[in-house]
Each structure stands twice: as C-alpha cells, then as structure tokens.
Amino acid sequence: MSQPRTDLAPGRFPADFTWGTATAAYQIEGAVREDGRGVSIWDRFSHTPGKTHNGDTGDVACDHYHRWQGDIELMRRLHVNAYRFSIAWPRILPEGWGRVNPPGLDFYDRLVDGLLAAGITPWVTLYHWDLPQALEDRGGWPNPDTSKAFAEYADVVTRRLGDRVKHWITLNEPWVVAFLGYFTGEHAPGRKEPESYLPVVHNLLLAHGLAVPVIRENSRDSQVGITLNLTHAYPAGDSAEDEAAAKRLDGFMNRWFLDPLFTGGYPRDMIDVFGSWVPSFDESDLGVIGAPLDFLGVNYYSPSFVQHSEGNPPLHVEQVRVDGEYTDMGWLVYPQGLYDLLTRLHRDYSPAAIVITENGAAYPDEPPVEGRVHDPKRVEYYASHLDAAQRAIRDGVPLRGYFAWSLMDNFEWAFGYSKRFGLYYVDYETLERTIKDSGLWYSRVVAEGQLVP
Numbered sequence: 001m002s003q004p005r006t007d008l009a010p011g012r013f014p015a016d017f018t019w020g021t022a023t024a025a026y027q028i029e030g031a032v033r034e035d036g037r038g039v040s041i042w043d044r045f046s047h048t049p050g051k052t053h054n055g056d057t058g059d060v061a062c063d064h065y066h067r068w069q070g071d072i073e074l075m076r077r078l079h080v081n082a083y084r085f086s087i088a089w090p091r092i093l094p095e096g097w098g099r100v101n102p103p104g105l106d107f108y109d110r111l112v113d114g115l116l117a118a119g120i121t122p123w124v125t126l127y128h129w130d131l132p133q134a135l136e137d138r139g140g141w142p143n144p145d146t147s148k149a150f151a152e153y154a155d156v157v158t159r160r161l162g163d164r165v166k167h168w169i170t171l172n173e174p175w176v177v178a179f180l181g182y183f184t185g186e187h188a189p190g191r192k193e194p195e196s197y198l199p200v201v202h203n204l205l206l207a208h209g210l211a212v213p214v215i216r217e218n219s220r221d222s223q224v225g226i227t228l229n230l231t232h233a234y235p236a237g238d239s240a241e242d243e244a245a246a247k248r249l250d251g252f253m254n255r256w257f258l259d260p261l262f263t264g265g266y267p268r269d270m271i272d273v274f275g276s277w278v279p280s281f282d283e284s285d286l287g288v289i290g291a292p293l294d295f296l297g298v299n300y301y302s303p304s305f306v307q308h309s310e311g312n313p314p315l316h317v318e319q320v321r322v323d324g325e326y327t328d329m330g331w332l333v334y335p336q337g338l339y340d341l342l343t344r345l346h347r348d349y350s351p352a353a354i355v356i357t358e359n360g361a362a363y364p365d366e367p368p369v370e371g372r373v374h375d376p377k378r379v380e381y382y383a384s385h386l387d388a389a390q391r392a393i394r395d396g397v398p399l400r401g402y403f404a405w406s407l408m409d410n411f412e413w414a415f416g417y418s419k420r421f422g423l424y425y426v427d428y429e430t431l432e433r434t435i436k437d438s439g440l441w442y443s444r445v446v447a448e449g450q451l452v453p
C-alpha cells in the first residue's frame with residue numbers, strides 16, 4: 001500500500017515523478033493520406049458538412065508527421081522526462097486488420113528512437129479515437145469483431161516497438177468514444193443509437209482486456225494501463241435526492257468503467273438503472289476485462305455538481321452550473337475535484353499506481369507579441385491542479401506522474417481549431433510553434449520538481 005509522503009515539503013514532488021506532456025495522432029499529425037495511411041472515422045466525420053466547427057479537419061493539423069523532430073525539441077525545452085502520444089491505427093493497418101503498412105510502423109519507430117535519444121520516455125496510447133473506417137463499415141464498436149481486431153493491431157504494434165516502449169495505454173476515454181460517438185453523435189462516427197451505447201462500452205473494455213496479455217507478451221517488463229476520463233460528482237444540494245443523483249452520475253461516468261476493470265463486474269445499482277440497455281455477454285468476458293493493470297490513467301478537467309431531475313430518464317440527473325471560473329470549454333475550474341477524485345480512487349479501487357494522463361485548460365490565447373504569449377489563467381489552472389495533485393501524494397495516493405494536455409494547440413475534435421489547450425501556441429497559417437508563459441512556467445516546475453511562483 002502506498003504510504004503518506006509527509007517527507008515532501010508543500011509543493012514538492014517525488015524525485016522520481018514522471019513529468020510529461022500529451023497529444024494524440026489525429027489531433028496533431030496531419031499527412032492523412034501519406035505513406036499508405038488508411039481512412040479513419042475522424043477523416044470521414046470531419047469531412048462531413050456540419051460536424052465540426054468551421055468544417056475543420058485533421059488533414060494538416062500541426063503537421064507533426066513532418067515536424068516531429070522539431071517537436072521533440074519543444075519537449076526538451078520543457079524538460080519533460082516523458083511524452084504521451086497515440087499511434088494512428090490506420091497508419092499501421094489501413095483496412096483495420098490484415099495488411100500491415102510498413103511505412104506507418106517506420107514513422108513511429110523513428111519517433112520512439114528520437115524520443116529515447118532525447119532522454120524522453122515514450123508513453124503510447126494505442127487507441128485515441130481514430131478507428132479505421134473499414135472497421136466502422138463492418139459495424140464499428142457495436143461489433144465484437146472490432147475488439148478482436150484491436151488485439152491484432154496491438155500485437156502488430158507491440159511486436160515492433162515493445163522492446164523500446166515500456167509504457168502502454170490501451171484506450172483513451174472509452175466513455176467519450178461510446179457516449180459521444182454512438183449515443184449523442186457529437187463525435188465520430190456520429191451515430192445516435194442509445195441502444196448501442198452499453199454494447200460499445202462492453203466491446204471497448206473487451207478490446208482493452210484482450211490487448212493486455214498481448215502487450216505483456218510482446219513488451220516484456222512493461223507497464224500497462226488504460227486511460228479513463230473521470231469526474232468527481234458532488235450533490236448540488238444537501239437533499240437525499242441530490243445525494244442519490246450524484247451517486248447515479250458517478251455510476252454513469254466513473255463506476256461503470258472502474259468496477260469491471262478493478263472489481264470484476266459492472267455496478268449492480270447501475271445495472272438496475274440501465275435496465276434493458278445492459279447487453280447480454282459471456283461471464284468469461286469479465287475475466288478478460290479485469291486483467292490486472294500496472295496503473296490507472298486519469299484524465300481530469302472538471303467536476304460535476306448534480307441534482308435530481310424528474311426528467312432525463314433513466315439517470316434522472318442534471319448538472320448544475322455553480323459560481324466560479326470557467327475555461328473556454330465551459331468547464332468549471334475546481335482543483336479540489338482532482339484531490340477528491342484521486343483520494344476516492346485510492347480508497348475505493350486502490351490501483352497499483354495512478355498517472356494523470358491529461359490535465360489542462362483551453363483559453364482564447366492571443367497570437368504571439370514579440371515572441372510571447374501571456375496566458376496567466378492557464379498558469380493558474382496548472383498551478384492549482386498540481387497543488388491538488390501534490391496534496392494527494394502527501395496523503396498517500398500512489399500518483400506517479402502527470403501529463404499536461406497539451407504539448408501544443410491542436411485539433412480539438414468537434415471544436416476544430418477554435419480551442420487552444422497547448423503549452424505552445426500554434427499559428428495554423430505558418431504552423432509555427434511559440435512557447436506560452438504556461439510552457440515557460442511548466443518547464444521551471446519540471447526542472448525544479450516543485451511548484452514555482
């Protein structure tokens with residue numbers, strides 16, 4: 001069990017803490033038709049009129065595919081010792097399975113070697129939403145064959161990179177993939193099929209579980225985990241109804257994923273809430289899904305304040321907008337939510353380790369003036385959330401690392417390029433990267449291993 005770190009002075013992090021920054025393939029790479037890359041559901045979706053802000057697509061994005069060496073220099077300037085990125089499944093298996101595309105593997109091979117040469121540890125996310133369109137055409141995530149195809153993809157990638165990459169994240173945010181992709185249709189593939197939501201969740205978790213042993217076989221002595229977007233649900237009022245509503249939202253957003261991954265099955269109370277939506281599946285699936293993990297990746301941005309609702313079946317909850325600071329995404333700035341989430345995870349699920357695989361904020365940054373981008377609100381967001389993380393470590397949470405989202409401004413999905421999360425500002429005309437004040441600040445925190453003014 002992890003012990004309280006009362007030896008740590010306020011604001012100071014453990015000497016062996018992983019300090020990183022994070023990105024994802026479709027959001028930064030561009031070069032969508034280069035070197036044999038296949039089509040992904042995000043290529044199809046972003047090119048569908050009306051789906052993304054301004055009709056923005058990832059066709060060019062930050063052109064990281066051609067600028068990756070310079071981007072490694074940006075990371076070195078931040079002094080980070082780790083970098084979390086995702087591999088584009090369609091670069092590796094253009095049809096989703098079967099035929100391997102060697103130039104796709106070669107790109108990531110060179111990137112990994114470049115990172116290692118720079119003293120930066122690669123953390124690889126296998127799935128960050130860019131499903132090959134060919135698999136979507138065969139049913140997509142509602143089709144359990146997709147889970148098997150994912151394990152095949154994991155095998156191809158880890159056979160090639162598993163000797164040098166020792167930190168693997170199977171999926172990024174399965175809740176977002178399933179709920180926005182197949183329930184609301186806000187994300188690719190843009191399907192509005194409520195009855196598909198829980199089967200998609202199940203097949204994503206199954207994909208994860210099938211991939212874990214494959215990764216361990218091909219990448220000996222590696223750390224394997226999954227990244228979940230998690231919130232902390234607070235009752236908006238002190239009524240029993242609001243308490244129960246917060247518990248249902250917690251079940252919907254958090255426990256429906258954490259329980260099968262860490263406790264062997266879906267949460268009973270939510271099975272009753274979801275009723276006929278719960279798919280039938282082989283009990284043996286739960287043993288696959290519950291494969292032991294070395295860490296839990298947590299993406300935290302904001303908490304939820306929840307009240308009971310007579311409407312909105314079957315959850316009967318609604319989120320309440322409380323007073324406070326909000327980011328450009330309309331997300332409440334509430335660092336105590338990170339502390340409460342981390343301590344809850346440690347108490348209720350006791351993962352071997354926790355890694356914050358994403359935390360950060362979007363603000364409407366102005367273009368650089370004399371090479372500077374002043375983003376005091378983003379500095380404040382990072383400072384307050386890192387302070388919350390440090391307090392959690394002091395209180396015994398086995399938090400081993402932190403990845404700032406994001407290295408640079410990039411394609412923010414349906415918001416296109418209208419939301420800027422980067423520690424570096426990207427001019428989308430010239431693709432020039434300019435470090436923001438938050439990047440300068442973060443580089444000092446990382447170099448000193450403690451919060452700085």
Ligand SMILES: OC[C@H]1NNC[C@@H](O)[C@@H]1O
Binds near residue numbers: 027299358405412
């Ligand atoms: O919305 C900010 C980030 N959230 N998690 C997944 C990432 O792909 C997003 O850019």
Ligand SMILES: [Ca+2]
Binds near residue numbers: 217218
């Ligand atoms: Ca092998």
